[in-house]
Amino acid sequence: MNVAVDAMGGDHSTKIVVKGAVEAASELGIDITLVGNRNIIDRELDLTSSDHVRIHHCEEIVQMDESPSKAIFKKKDASIRVAFDLMKKGAVDAVVSAGNSGAILAAGILISGRMEGVERPAIAGIFPSEKGPVTLIDVGANVDCRPSYLLQFGIMANAFAKSCLGIKNPKIGLLSIGKEGGKGNELVRLARSFFKQSPLNFAGNVEGCDIFTGDVDIIVCDGFVGNVALKLSEGMGDTMVGFLKRELASSFFGKAALVFGHHALEKFKRKLNYEEYGGAPLLGINGVCIICHGASSSRAIKKAVDLSARYVNNRVLDKMAIELNKYKR
Amino acid sequence: MNVAVDAMGGDHSTKIVVKGAVEAASELGIDITLVGNRNIIDRELDLTSSDHVRIHHCEEIVQMDESPSKAIFKKKDASIRVAFDLMKKGAVDAVVSAGNSGAILAAGILISGRMEGVERPAIAGIFPSEKGPVTLIDVGANVDCRPSYLLQFGIMANAFAKSCLGIKNPKIGLLSIGKEGGKGNELVRLARSFFKQSPLNFAGNVEGCDIFTGDVDIIVCDGFVGNVALKLSEGMGDTMVGFLKRELASSFFGKAALVFGHHALEKFKRKLNYEEYGGAPLLGINGVCIICHGASSSRAIKKAVDLSARYVNNRVLDKMAIELNKYKR
Numbered sequence: 001m002n003v004a005v006d007a008m009g010g011d012h013s014t015k016i017v018v019k020g021a022v023e024a025a026s027e028l029g030i031d032i033t034l035v036g037n038r039n040i041i042d043r044e045l046d047l048t049s050s051d052h053v054r055i056h057h058c059e060e061i062v063q064m065d066e067s068p069s070k071a072i073f074k075k076k077d078a079s080i081r082v083a084f085d086l087m088k089k090g091a092v093d094a095v096v097s098a099g100n101s102g103a104i105l106a107a108g109i110l111i112s113g114r115m116e117g118v119e120r121p122a123i124a125g126i127f128p129s130e131k132g133p134v135t136l137i138d139v140g141a142n143v144d145c146r147p148s149y150l151l152q153f154g155i156m157a158n159a160f161a162k163s164c165l166g167i168k169n170p171k172i173g174l175l176s177i178g179k180e181g182g183k184g185n186e187l188v189r190l191a192r193s194f195f196k197q198s199p200l201n202f203a204g205n206v207e208g209c210d211i212f213t214g215d216v217d218i219i220v221c222d223g224f225v226g227n228v229a230l231k232l233s234e235g236m237g238d239t240m241v242g243f244l245k246r247e248l249a250s251s252f253f254g255k256a257a258l259v260f261g262h263h264a265l266e267k268f269k270r271k272l273n274y275e276e277y278g279g280a281p282l283l284g285i286n287g288v289c290i291i292c293h294g295a296s297s298s299r300a301i302k303k304a305v306d307l308s309a310r311y312v313n314n315r316v317l318d319k320m321a322i323e324l325n326k327y328k329r
Numbered sequence: 330m331n332v333a334v335d336a337m338g339g340d341h342s343t344k345i346v347v348k349g350a351v352e353a354a355s356e357l358g359i360d361i362t363l364v365g366n367r368n369i370i371d372r373e374l375d376l377t378s379s380d381h382v383r384i385h386h387c388e389e390i391v392q393m394d395e396s397p398s399k400a401i402f403k404k405k406d407a408s409i410r411v412a413f414d415l416m417k418k419g420a421v422d423a424v425v426s427a428g429n430s431g432a433i434l435a436a437g438i439l440i441s442g443r444m445e446g447v448e449r450p451a452i453a454g455i456f457p458s459e460k461g462p463v464t465l466i467d468v469g470a471n472v473d474c475r476p477s478y479l480l481q482f483g484i485m486a487n488a489f490a491k492s493c494l495g496i497k498n499p500k501i502g503l504l505s506i507g508k509e510g511g512k513g514n515e516l517v518r519l520a521r522s523f524f525k526q527s528p529l530n531f532a533g534n535v536e537g538c539d540i541f542t543g544d545v546d547i548i549v550c551d552g553f554v555g556n557v558a559l560k561l562s563e564g565m566g567d568t569m570v571g572f573l574k575r576e577l578a579s580s581f582f583g584k585a586a587l588v589f590g591h592h593a594l595e596k597f598k599r600k601l602n603y604e605e606y607g608g609a610p611l612l613g614i615n616g617v618c619i620i621c622h623g624a625s626s627s628r629a630i631k632k633a634v635d636l637s638a639r640y641v642n643n644r645v646l647d648k649m650a651i652e653l654n655k656y657k658r
Contacts, residue, residue, distance in 0.1 A: 065509075130568060140506055173656040177469055177556040180394075185553045186474040208557040209564020224514045225554055227506040228537040229561055235538020236565055239459060244573075247596060253589040261586025264576045 001312060003305050004092040007036030008061045009099025010081040011294040017098060018044040020301025022237060025052035027302070028257050030309050033092050035083045037061075058082040064294060068102030072110060080104055084111035087287045094308035096279065098292035098301065105141050105282065105291075112287035115317070117324045118269070120145070121284030122153045122223065124160060125230050126277040131214030133165050136175075139280060140227035147190035150174070150220050154200055154325055156283040157218045159320040164281075164310050173206030175221035175229075181205065187222060195220075198327065234293075241265050278303030281311065287313055330641060333421040336365030337390045337408040338428025340623040346427060347373040347430060349630025354381035356631070359638050362421050366390075370381045375536070387411040397431030404451055405432060408621050409433055413440035416616045423637035425608065427621035427630065434470050434611065434620075441616035444646070446653045449474070451482045451552065451615030452620060453489060453561050455606040460543030462494050465504075468609060469556035476519035479503070479549050482657055486547045487614040488649040493610075493639050494546075502535030502545035504554060510534065514553060524549075527656065563622075570594050607632030610640060617641055 005021040007014050018034060018041060025032045031052045034041050038057040045053065060078040062071040072081055076171055083095045084107045097104050105123070114121060122138035137157040142149060154172050161170040176184035181192060195202040203216050211219060211229060221229070234265060244265065248254035278300050279292035288311045290304040311317075334350040336343050347370060348361060354361045360381045363370050367386040374382065389407040390501035391400040401410055412424045413436045426433050434452070443450060451467035466482040467474075485502050489498040503521055505513035510521060524531040532545050542549060545566060550558070556596060573594065607629050608621035617640045619633040640646075 066419075085401075130571065143506065160525075174436060175557060177472065177560075179554055185551075188553075208559065208561030209568075211561060212564055212568035222514075222556075224506055225557055228554055229548075229557060229653075230537065231506075232537030232540055232558055232561055233565060234534075235541050236562060239541035240566075240569055242459065244593070247592055247593045251593065254593045257586040257590025257593065259576055259586075260582040261590060264580065264583045264586065265575070268578060 002031040004083040006097035020298035025303035072106040094288035112285040120286040129214030138223035142223040145222040150191040163314040170217035173216035176205040333412040335426035349627035353634035423617035441614040447613040467552035471552040474551040479520040485567040486488030492643040499546035504550035505534040
């Protein structure tokens with residue numbers, strides 16, 4: 001198992017990404033290929049402690065605010081692109097990047113290519129809920145969708161949740177604005193009939209609140225709605241902890257609670273966002289890729305490497321291909 | 330000032346609605362007309378204590394799960410419909426209801442009618458943020474929108490926020506999946522050019538997280554996305570407090586924090602949802618209507634009555650008409 005980690009991606013320093021990758025290598029025994037500028041990586045890397053880590057040098061970087069498709073097309077030696085090239089050649093088994101997510105998506109489609117029969121690859125965000133992980137798909141790859149895309153998102157997430165999250169027969173919900181069948185926009189109403197006719201374990205419409213109840217295991221939506229939901233929930237974690245701290249600080253007993261609870265609050269804030277599962281898998285390409293949050297901690301990077309290894313070991317791509325084939329029309 | 334409160338609406342008992350209405354009457358000096366079944370209301374009402382409260386009897390109720398438009402069309406003596414009839418006749422100045430929100434919307438459009446020039450009335454949800462209230466429009470009235478609807482939502486919310494929330498020159502953002510202009514779905518990309526050409530204080534695209542940062546005062550989106558965001562944030566409050574309690578209960582210091590912080594946590598949970606501003610104004614009809622959450626507390630009902638009175642006193646309808654007229658094309 002060898003995972004390419006994009007050492008140049010992320011809002012923070014290369015240091016954090018390298019730290020997470022090195023921890024994955026030493027703690028999980030996974031071989032890591034750090035893709036990026038050797039001079040910068042070397043500064044962060046104590047090579048004596050990392051038998052499992054090697055560097056693949058490249059010159060270019062896709063900036064976080066760069067136009068994704070242009071950057072991927074022009075910058076042939078950018079770390080994101082080179083990581084996918086290595087996977088294409090079979091030199092690595094998976095790619096993990098906290099870089100420009102649009103560029104990762106573009107590189108995935110351009111270099112790895114779509115899986116046979118897949119209309120649109122999609123990004124699956126994994127949320128922690130009271131009853132276990134909830135996979136929200138799509139969280140940003142496809143802003144304008146057709147009903148058939150949504151069905152495929154469900155099929156792909158189904159294979160992923162079974163193989164990588166250990167959920168036997170995932171319950172799938174369609175994100176709408178009411179449980180009743182007639183509710184929702186045109187896209188959802190049409191997609192609903194596709195899901196009802198499919199052999200998937202379709203539980204009907206769900207609402208925004210269900211992302212955190214865990215009543216279903218997979219929630220399908222278009223990438224615009226999914227991205228708004230993802231960013232809303234991420235932002236809310238920070239805001240809520242801030243709110244709560246101020247609320248507590250305003251009373252004597254609250255102040256005492258803050259003293260005792262500070263650590264738990266911080267832990268809780270981290271738990272709410274991307275860190276728990278490391279990153280969001282890009283489903284529907286001929287390869288394994290986990291997209292990490294730009295602000296990922298080293299722990300998130302380590303978790304993402306772990307998830308990518310599970311993806312490879314559990315042969316999710318093969319299983320997904322079989323599932324997709326069943327639904328061919 | 331006389332506000333009609335739908336005594337039959339809501340997930341909970343008439344008791345809670347009546348309690349909130351009576352409190353509004355006694356504490357705020359607003360005359361209240363409780364619309365509903367006299368026998369049921371009488372049981373909850375201590376008339377000696379409520380000079381400002383009278384009952385307007387009606388026989389029918391729209392159930393929470395009933396088909397809205399059918400119910401409003403058929404049940405001519407339903408409390409929601411009768412409340413709007415009273416406003417139409419000038420017997421009351423505003424309507425407050427925690428009933429079936431689809432039915433409230435249908436009654437508003439059918440009985441009060443759209444304001445001149447308004448293509449689609451919309452529901453404005455008010456969120457508490459770190460920097461003050463943020464108005465999210467539309468939160469569920471219109472699931473499939475045209476770009477021109479979105480511009481009108483912005484114009485209406487602008488007049489509302491200026492008049493009722495005391496914001497001088499509201500900053501307006503368009504909900505999308507990235508700050509950059511090119512980002513978003515087709516609807517958002519088209520609407521953006523409308524906003525840029527308007528004299529509104531348009532701040533560009535915002536993201537899901539901005540609902541809680543308060544960097545803009547108004548966020549415009551279609552009713553599908555807005556409803557998902559509304560329900561997500563409501564559900565998240567409950568889930569997060571549950572999470573946090575379990576997190577705290579798992580350690581000795583955390584347990585101590587829980588003992589001291591229990592009250593603050595509960596207060597915080599309430600603050601996050603609908604209760605702070607009572608309800609969501611229905612903008613764009615010829616009348617004043619605040620739609621309350623089905624699970625409203627009596628405090629929320631009182632706050633909603635207060636908001637409706639401000640809406641009337643500040644002549645929001647007149648101001649909105651002037652604003653809408655300016656943008657006539």
